[in-house]
Amino acid sequence: MKFILIPFSLLLVFPLFAQNDPTEREVTVEDLQMKTFPSDTSAVAVLLFDKGEHILLGDMSFKRHRRIKILKKEAFNSWGTVFLMEDESNIGKIQGTTYNLVNGQIVRTELEDNAIFRVPSGKRRTQIRFTFPNLHEGSIIEYSYKATEKNGWNRWIFQWDIPTLWSEYSFHASLWIKTPVLLGNIKPTVSESKHDGHYHRWVLKDVPALKDEPFMVSAQDRQASILFWPEGLTWGILHAAAQDFVGYIPQTKGAKTLREKALAITEALTDSTEKIRALSAYVKTQVKWNGICDRIPDSPLDVLKQKKGTAADINFLLGCLLEAAGFKPVAAFLSTRDHGTYIDQYPDATQFDYLIYSVRLKRKDLFLDATEPLLPYDVLPERCLNGKAFSMLYMGYRWLPLTSPAKDKTIVTAEFALTAEENLQGKLTVDRFGYDAFAARSQYQGAEKDKYFEHTLLQKSWTVAQKEALQMEDVNTAVREQYELSIPNQVIVSDNKLYINPYVALREDINPFPEAVRTYPLDFPFQKEKILLCHITIPEGYEVESLPENKNITLPNNAAKCSFNISLDGNRLSVVSNLKINETYFLPNEYVSLREFYTRIIAKQTEPIVLRKKS
CATH class of the missing domain: 2.60.40.3140 (Immunoglobulin-like)
Incomplete structure (x- = not known):
């Protein structure tokens, strides 16, 4: 008791x-x-x-x-x-x-x-x-x-x-x-x-x-x-019931009108990928998502007329256009990250709150969602990356892992010289890919252009002579930020020596996992990567006394890896660091290792390059 x-x-x-x-x-x-x-x-x-x-x-x-x-x-x-x-x-x-x-x-x-x-x-x-x-x-x-x-x-x-x-x-x-x-x-x-x-x-x-x-x-x-x-409900029964409102696209009211629209959009295109991209772009420009996640759509013609709709409305419209253009789109239910993880041993449609479509292309299942105009056509929103999708083929169903071809990736390239005031001065370029690019475009679109830079990696102590954001319009390219600036506090002067910290950006100042133990698994929506390429020109009259040791920090099975490489070519220092989170799911018993992984990264990023005056 x-x-x-x-x-x-x-x-x-x-x-x-x-x-x-x-x-x-x-x-x-x-x-x-x-x-x-x-x-x-x-x-x-x-x-x-x-x-x-x-x-x-x-x-x-x-x-x-x-x-x-x-x-x-x-x-x-x-x-x-x-x-x-x-x-x-x-x-x-x-x-x-x-x-x-x-x-x-x-x-x-x-x-x-x-x-x-x-x-x-x-x-x-x-x-x-x-x-x-x-x-x-x-x-x-x-x-x-x-x-x-x-x-x-x-x-x-x-x-x-x-x-x-x-x-x-x-x-x-x-x-x-x-x-x-x-x-x-x-x-x-x-x-x-x-x-x-x-x-x-x-x-x-x-x-x-x-x-x-x-x-x-x-x-x-x-x-x-x-x-x-x-009792008695099976996934097969749910599959059959769902066909009535998301499966039989050819019988959709307004199919003739949708067929005419689809052909007008794709008639000049021959490549299947380009056709899908064009149809997705059309839906994204014509209909705005109202922020509601659901799985039961309204009439696609009504949605086009109203110019707004739920996730199911928008994606069903895309599915109808794909069907009209000669593709065979397959409806799929999923549970968003906010809605929770479905329990497969208890069939029930209420476990799902979202409708997407997939197309089989080049022997791969291509997931499609048209609710986010700032994402590429083949990249699902973060909210959708949760376990598996209940894919409803005409003759049956299957479970498909919800994966994304994109990751959260940032590359910072810096070219600096050391000034007489012991500041690092030069140019810095930031390239943002995948979900990092989506976050940047969302911020840029929702703010005044100058205020956009308040949410970038710029720090208040930096003196910025010039700044520019590029490639914001084309969602299929990386977002680029370019700066001309001067950075203080990266160099410490002691007697005849200079102690330089080259990690001017993407530095892990605090451990993202402060708790000593973890109760529940960690579930990242996507892979992450951070790359720093920093070049520093050594000033006249100085030479290298010591460089931090090159090192790789890894987790078992390459679940995460961080590499540090520093080299000298004449009077030019090159610092390359690359942090990759390859796995997206970590069990509680793996948490301590992940926490220690970041602790070691933080320690490594504090190791300085030491220069001394030439004798």
Whole structure:
């Protein structure tokens, strides 16, 4: 038997939560006097209870009741404002209350109906938003609502980014059964099932906050939750159902018009790659992505007319044009990085939130997405690089790894001379490729041109005589930045010696992995590469006393590698460093090695070139 020791101070604040149903308990003066949460003093709020209930007796109904303690103002936006989504459901009257302690008395402020706003959020969805009135640090907020639903439910979440004292979920289904699947590492405190599986109830108590770690996919992957899987559903059934709205492109309304457009775009082209590039460019210039990820498209002609659409709208339009141009595009569902990783042993379309298409070209599967005009036609957005895609061929399905031909790559080339003031002066060129080029173009497009350079590798201490950004328009080329500048603080003078640090750019000043241990895997979306080519002319009257040793730092199986090479040719020093992250997925037991890899790089980049005056 496992015992959980509750701190005495916590019992004083919430004396009955560990034993009794808190939804039956009124807010007390002691609750409102609470200033911090003893078990997690960093918590900005505490979810006192979260209770949900689904009942399927003919129609589907859902009830939810929540109570939250606000500890810090940082929780005002994340928890003091509530967002609900109507997605083939109908949310009825919402009741909300704010509790405050004023002169030792509990004061209630009710949520007014006119403070609840409903706004469309993409197709078939309405967002409901309300902010609690009279909100302060120390307040307790509470809300409840009922909803009717058409298509049932698929998930209940027990764990959030704040501590949860009590999370309870139950469902009672008389006609339709789904199989509950518990996810995460925290097991229920209470779990009961009766009436031959028609009724289930779970309670989790004292659930810690879900702590984030850098370089991860969605928190959904590790939340304590329950997934409801429809019994008997298979990937084959899902494949067949999906063909009705993303597969049979030739039957699409407006196919004749789309065929005419596709032929007009491609009639002067003979190369298949150029045809695909042209069709993708047409869609990107004609339709703007509205930021919504989904998998069910609207009519492509309507999307063209409106000049904007969701990811599914835009990519279905591209698929229709490809079909009209003589290609055989294949629809594929995927789960974006924010949506989480799909679980292949539980077939369910709700695990996906994005639609793309692929074309078989030169014995390779070419993934296509037309939502980002600043990416090349054959490069998927970062959000899509998550595991595998559910590719739906006409006669069946297959799983395809979501890979990208691009990486995040930066090359810095520098040509410097040492001035009398011990500054490095000269020219510096930055070439950005792949996802680094996309980030640069996005920044350039969204900012005033001079402000673009505020977000580059320029430092405030540098004196820049000239700067220029080139090749911003052609997404198939690298972005180039050119500078003429003077850099101080790279040279230390001591007696008759000069200590030069040649790593003027792409330097790892701090370890990106500061924590000693790691709980979850690291999941980079793409490979990374940083190359520095730095040439320094030695001033008259000096000679080299010592150079840092050339060195390769590597991880097993060449998962990551960093090389350092310094050479001297006459009075010209050449410094070449190359950092490559070749693998994108590292297990927790590989984290220590990766952290040490960066520690060694940082140490290596502090080793100076030593010059001395000639005797």
